[in-house]
Amino acid sequence: xxxxxxxxxxxxxxxxxxxxxxxxxxxxxxxxxxxxxxxxxxxxxxxxxxxxxxxxxxxxxxxxxxxxxxxxxxxxxxxxxxxxxxxxxxxxxxxxxxxxxxxxxxxxxxxxxxxxxxxxxxxxxxxxxxxxxxxxxxxxxxxxxxxxxxxxxxxxxxxxxxxxxxxxxxxxxxxxxxxxxxxxxxxxxxxxxxxxxxxxxxxxxxxxxxxxxxxxxxxxxxxxxxxxxxxxxxxxxxxxxxxxxxxxxxxxxxxxxxxxxxxxxxxxxxxxxxxxxxxxxxxxxxxxxxxxxxxxxxxxxxxxxxxxxxxxxxxxxxxxxxxxxxxxxxxxxxxxxxxxxxxxxxxxxxxxxxxxxxxxxxxxxxxxxxxxxxxxxxxxxxxxxxxxxxxxxxxxxxxxxxxxxxxxxxxxxxxxxxxxxxxxxxxxxxxxxxxxxxxxxxxxxxxxxxxxxxxxxxxxxxxxxxxxxxxxxxxxxxxxxxxxxxxxxxxxxxxxxxxxxxxxxxxxxxxxxxxxxxxxxxxxxxxxxxxxxxxxxxxxxxxxxxxxxxxxxxxxxxxxxxxxxxxxxxxxxxxxxxxxxxxxxxxxxxxxxxxxxxxxxxxxxxxxxxxxxxxxxxxxxxxxxxxxxxxxxxxxxxxxxxxxxxxxxxxxxxxxxxxxxxxxxxxxxxxxxxxxxxxxxxxxxxxxxxxxxxxxxxxxxxxxxxxxxxxxxxxxxxxxxxxxxxxxxxxxxxxxxxxxxxxxxxxxxxxxxxxxxxxxxxxxxxxxxxxxxxxxxxxxxxxxxxxxxxxxxxxxxxxxxxxxxxxxxxxxxxxxxxxxxxxxxxxxxxxxxxxxx
Numbered sequence: 001x002x003x004x005x006x007x008x009x010x011x012x013x014x015x016x017x018x019x020x021x022x023x024x025x026x027x028x029x030x031x032x033x034x035x036x037x038x039x040x041x042x043x044x045x046x047x048x049x050x051x052x053x054x055x056x057x058x059x060x061x062x063x064x065x066x067x068x069x070x071x072x073x074x075x076x077x078x079x080x081x082x083x084x085x086x087x088x089x090x091x092x093x094x095x096x097x098x099x100x101x102x103x104x105x106x107x108x109x110x111x112x113x114x115x116x117x118x119x120x121x122x123x124x125x126x127x128x129x130x131x132x133x134x135x136x137x138x139x140x141x142x143x144x145x146x147x148x149x150x151x152x153x154x155x156x157x158x159x160x161x162x163x164x165x166x167x168x169x170x171x172x173x174x175x176x177x178x179x180x181x182x183x184x185x186x187x188x189x190x191x192x193x194x195x196x197x198x199x200x201x202x203x204x205x206x207x208x209x210x211x212x213x214x215x216x217x218x219x220x221x222x223x224x225x226x227x228x229x230x231x232x233x234x235x236x237x238x239x240x241x242x243x244x245x246x247x248x249x250x251x252x253x254x255x256x257x258x259x260x261x262x263x264x265x266x267x268x269x270x271x272x273x274x275x276x277x278x279x280x281x282x283x284x285x286x287x288x289x290x291x292x293x294x295x296x297x298x299x300x301x302x303x304x305x306x307x308x309x310x311x312x313x314x315x316x317x318x319x320x321x322x323x324x325x326x327x328x329x330x331x332x333x334x335x336x337x338x339x340x341x342x343x344x345x346x347x348x349x350x351x352x353x354x355x356x357x358x359x360x361x362x363x364x365x366x367x368x369x370x371x372x373x374x375x376x377x378x379x380x381x382x383x384x385x386x387x388x389x390x391x392x393x394x395x396x397x398x399x400x401x402x403x404x405x406x407x408x409x410x411x412x413x414x415x416x417x418x419x420x421x422x423x424x425x426x427x428x429x430x431x432x433x434x435x436x437x438x439x440x441x442x443x444x445x446x447x448x449x450x451x452x453x454x455x456x457x458x459x460x461x462x463x464x465x466x467x468x469x470x471x472x473x474x475x476x477x478x479x480x481x482x483x484x485x486x487x488x489x490x491x492x493x494x495x496x497x498x499x500x501x502x503x504x505x506x507x508x509x510x511x512x513x514x515x516x517x518x519x520x521x522x523x524x525x526x527x528x529x530x531x532x533x534x535x536x537x538x539x540x541x542x543x544x545x546x547x548x549x550x551x552x553x554x555x556x557x558x559x560x561x562x563x564x565x566x567x568x569x570x571x572x573x574x575x576x577x578x579x580x581x582x583x584x585x586x587x588x589x590x591x592x593x594x595x596x597x598x599x600x601x602x603x604x605x606x607x608x609x610x611x612x613x614x615x616x617x618x619x620x621x622x623x624x625x626x627x628x629x630x631x632x633x634x635x636x637x638x639x640x641x642x643x644x645x646x647x648x649x650x651x652x653x654x655x656x657x658x659x660x661x662x663x664x665x666x667x668x669x670x671x672x673x674x675x676x677x678x679x680x681x682x683x684x685x686x687x688x689x690x691x692x693x694x695x696x697x698x699x700x701x702x703x704x705x706x707x708x709x710x711x712x713x714x715x716x717x718x719x720x721x722x723x724x725x726x727x728x729x730x731x732x733x734x735x736x737x738x739x740x741x742x743x744x745x746x747x748x749x750x751x752x753x754x755x756x757x758x759x760x761x762x763x764x765x766x767x768x769x770x771x772x773x774x775x776x777x778x779x780x781x782x783x784x785x786x787x788x789x790x791x792x793x794x795x796x797x798x799x800x801x802x803x804x805x806x807x808x809x810x811x812x813x814x815x816x817x818x819x820x821x822x823x824x825x826x827x828x829x830x831x832x833x834x835x836x837x
Contacts, residue, residue: 140164149177166194188214199223204232225252230264234271246272257281262290270298279307288314309333312349313342321353338364359385370394379407388412396422417443428452437465446470450477459484460495482511493524497533504536509544513537513553521564531569534560538573551577562586571595580604588614646671679747684708686734687749693724693731708751712762755782774799775826789827800829 140148145168152161165174178190195210204223211220217240224233230252237248249272256265262285269278275298282291288311296304308327312319334357337346343365350357366381367390375394382391388411395404401423408415420443427436440449446469453462459481466477481499500515516537524530534557541553554577561570567590574583580603587596596614600607646668653664688708695701699720706716724731741747754760763771763780771780772792776799784797807815 143168145173149173162190188216192216192219195219195223204229208232208236230268246274250274250277253277253281262287266290266294270294275299276303279303283307283310286314305332305336309336313337318352321349334361338368341368343368363387363390366390375400375403379403383407383411389415389418392418393422395419399423399426417445421445421448424448425452428456433461441469447473454480457495460498463499478511482514493519497524497529500533500536504540509540513540513545516540517553517556517560527564527566530564531561531566534558534566535569535573539576542573542576551579554579555582558582558586562589565590567592568595571599575599575603581607584610678752679741680750681752683738683741683747683749684751686738689726690731690735690738692720693726696720696722696724708749709759711764711766712751712759713764714759714762775822776800776803786829788829790825791827793826795829 145164148164149161152164162174162177165177191210191214195207198204198207198210204227207223208220211217211223217236221233221236221240224230224236233252234245234248238245241248249268253265253268253272253274256262256268262281265281266278269275269281275294279291279295279299282288282294288307292304292307292311295307304327312321312333334346334349334354337343337349338361343361346361350361362381363385366378366385366387369375369378369381375398378394379391382388382394388407392404392408392412392415395401395407396419399422401419404419404422405416408419420439424436424439424443424445427433427439436452437449440446446465450462450466450470450473453459453465454477463474463477463481466474496515496519500512500519503509503512503515516533519530519533521530524533538554538557541550541557545553554573558570558573561567561573567586571583571586571590574580574586580599584596584599584607587599597608600610649664650661650668653661691704695704701718701720704716706714709716751759756765758764758766761779763773765771771782772785772794773779774781774796775788775793776795779796779799781794781796786795786797786800788794807819
């Protein structure tokens with residue numbers, strides 16, 4: 001009523017009295033409305049708050065007290081929490097900015113997704129520990145393990161997260177966290193314990209996963225072994241210990257075998273490639289059918305036969321025969337019994353079922369006994385086998401001749417000869433040849449003696465025996481001997497000589513000649529015997545063969561003699577065949593010059609120059625110059641010059657006339673000039689010489705090049721002769737020298753210059769001055785001159801001094817004549833120190 005009347009509203013006393021009554025009656029919201037109507041917002045706010053009318057309070061605060069809105073929102077949330085309106089409290093806490101209380105309200109009201117959203121915006125992780133755990137527990141309960149893991153980890157509850165995954169059987173996730181947050185030994189201990197618990201529960205695959213997770217495959221292998229889960233065990237062994245697979249199979253197989261679980265044991269033996277051990281297992285257990293099956297399936301038919309054989313042997317008698325007939329192996333098993341020396345069993349089977357094999361078994365038994373050295377027992381078995389000859393050969397092989405003779409005479413007379421042959425071969429090996437021949441003749445087997453002699457290279461004995469006892473085969477043996485000698489050159493030289501003489505005595509000269517020629521240093525070491533053999537071959541050929549064949553033999557025999565330095569003997573053969581030139585060559589090869597000259601002079605003088613020429617060549621090659629001079633002076637002098645022995649050359653030439661001396665003096669001077677180092681000058685002059693020769697041949701000097709002679713006194717214009725006076729070979733020699741030198745980079749086409757910058761031999765200087773020539777060298781005299789009294793002649797002091805020194809050191813009539821000529825031509829020198837006397 002008061003609120004509806006403006007007059008009453010303005011009556012503040014009345015309003016206070018009404019408000020006081022309302023407050024006493026705890027009508028706080030009505031009191032708040034009254035105060036708000038009279039614009040007393042503060043008291044209105046207080047009334048709304050006391051009356052829990054937070055909606056009105058917040059609405060009023062937004063208009064009048066904005067700063068208190070947050071506080072009111074939080075109080076509103078607290079009020080809602082107190083009256084269990086948890087969902088409604090969440091938003092008011094959020095409006096108040098108190099996310100922690102909002103989170104608490106969300107969790108209390110089980111608004112989990114809302115709680116997750118709220119917790120993500122809270123900036124103070126330290127205050128959230130208890131909430132993380134609650135959230136983690138919730139998400140664990142609903143199976144959202146990934147979200148639960150996040151909250152466990154945020155709460156620092158690593159072990160709870162690991163345990164969560166363990167309980168859920170998610171071992172890999174659990175191991176991931178454990179490896180990250182625990183030490184390796186803690187991880188291993190935890191998982192091994194967990195795996196052992198799973199093992200006790202029969203959860204072997206889960207336990208295996210845990211063992212593998214902590215790198216303990218051996219514990220998983222042991223677990224499977226303890227529970228006889230061998231397939232799983234071998235799976236892990238193959239994966240983690242491939243090198244132990246076979247060993248493990250064998251180990252398991254033996255355990256299973258000991259337990260009597262043969263089929264499982266077989267499986268492991270076979271997988272370990274030990275099927276033979278499986279066969280032995282079944283044999284030891286007398287499970288022959290299984291043994292046979294395994295052997296045949298894994299070892300093939302041959303292994304199956306062996307097991308069938310052992311099976312039959314264990315049965316014996318008719319049962320063994322029936323078994324082997326069942327498998328179709330009776331005859332094969334008899335043969336196998338013989339191979340493994342079980343002859344009693346072989347005899348047992350044969351006597352029961354195949355008596356026709358008894359002789360064969362006796363024979364095999366005999367050979368086995370022979371190998372064991374039981375010869376008497378072997379003899380009996382050979383005889384029972386119907387093979388007494390084998391017994392005879394056995395005794396022959398062991399050189400028991402008495403026993404061999406006894407058996408042969410009693411059971412095989414035809415073998416008596418074999419006994420004698422055996423004895424003969426032993427005698428041959430012992431080189432008891434008389435006994436050897438006697439025994440074979442007793443056995444009427446001379447062909448064996450001949451063969452052994454032939455094979456042993458004893459051709460003489462073979463031919464003798466053949467001639468005496470098998471004459472109809474003598475020619476064949478001789479032909480064979482010829483082929484043998486032709487193909488094996490180094491064989492039995494003495495027998496060759498003996499046989500050659502035999503054939504010579506019998507008149508078979510061609511064979512004798514071939515035999516003599518076949519003798520070599522490899523078969524005969526005595527040089528005299530070699531010479532005699534080859535000379536005999538040549539002489540026999542000259543006497544008994546036609547001319548062409550004789551000449552061929554002589555060449556072969558003489559060639560052999562010369563190869564072994566028997567030159568005189570070779571020459572004799574050549575002379576016997578009228579081969580004079582060949583005889584001379586043989587003597588020359590042996591350096592028997594006197595005999596060679598004698599043969600040429602007496603038998604064919606046409607060859608005397610040939611011998612002389614060869615002798616000269618020999619002396620040249622031997623360097624025997626003095627002896628060469630006695631037969632060929634010029635060749636000897638040339639040799640002296642080639643060797644550089646000019647002193648000996650000039651002395652020898654001087655003894656043989658001026659013409660010879662002048663030639664070698666010129667050669668010596670040429671040699672000296674070549675040693676002066678004038679190659680450049682020679683290159684210029686030889687080039688110009690060749691140009692002049694060309695101009696003379698062309699008859700025109702216009703093309704001559706004189707550029708090399710500029711500023712010299714060598715004339716450019718000269719009359720050309722009609723022909724070149726220098727021999728063609730000398731021109732060619734100059735041309736070859738120029739071509740050769742052109743390749744040499746060290747030689748230049750320039751003339752040597754002196755201090756005037758002019759050619760050193762030119763008398764004209766570049767300034768036009770004409771100098772006097774030296775009377776000794778012809779070179780211009782520049783300084784240090786010696787003057788003479790006649791015609792103002794001069795000499796270079798060095799050249800003059802050198803001439804004077806030579807006249808004193810090597811006085812000779814030629815030097816005296818030279819000095820006398822100079823004195824007459826030039827007069828005395830102006831200096832008092834020189835005299836021509």
